[in-house]
Amino acid sequence: MSEQIEKYLKLRSYIDLKSENLLKQHGGNIVCKKGCFSCCDNLTLFPVEFEAIKAEMKRDGFSPAKLKFDESLNCGFLKDELCSIYRYRPIICRTHGLPIVFFNDEYDEWSVSFCELNFTKANLEELSFSEENTLNIDDLNSKLYSINKEFTNSRRRIPMKLLIEA
Numbered sequence: 001m002s003e004q005i006e007k008y009l010k011l012r013s014y015i016d017l018k019s020e021n022l023l024k025q026h027g028g029n030i031v032c033k034k035g036c037f038s039c040c041d042n043l044t045l046f047p048v049e050f051e052a053i054k055a056e057m058k059r060d061g062f063s064p065a066k067l068k069f070d071e072s073l074n075c076g077f078l079k080d081e082l083c084s085i086y087r088y089r090p091i092i093c094r095t096h097g098l099p100i101v102f103f104n105d106e107y108d109e110w111s112v113s114f115c116e117l118n119f120t121k122a123n124l125e126e127l128s129f130s131e132e133n134t135l136n137i138d139d140l141n142s143k144l145y146s147i148n149k150e151f152t153n154s155r156r157r158i159p160m161k162l163l164i165e166a
């Protein structure tokens, strides 16, 4: 496994921990549950992420070629409303539903965004978001970008669908 793939896996573990922590902090305001796929979408991946997922699947003897990739769904890897590659899902999928912070160019300021199915019972005026209880998506993307840059000169993103041919 290359050094960059190991860095990718380390970043993914950090995001898993951060997500777990955010779920605890926001308690009942985050209602994400098994069977909800409203955040799912057919994604493209940086080569380093694509190769890391491929390597993990190979190590586990998991063959995505046996999966049916259904183009008609939000994400072709959905099966019976569940993620058929859950264990290997990309980093962005691990952040679904969480409050994320990003720099909003339109207003020239930091903004928070979250799934509209979450925080529905909260008083938005009283919600207080900080570095501790959000995920900085710009920071995550720039870390991923840097790891990919070390991995390859290619910035070309790869459709996740190609995992079934890998």
Ligand code: SF4
Residues within 6 Å of the ligand: 037, 039, 040, 041, 042, 043, 075, 076, 077, 078, 082, 083, 084, 085, 086, 089, 090, 093
């Ligand atoms: S890989 Fe899984 S979690 Fe990610 S978008 Fe597809 S079905 Fe949803």
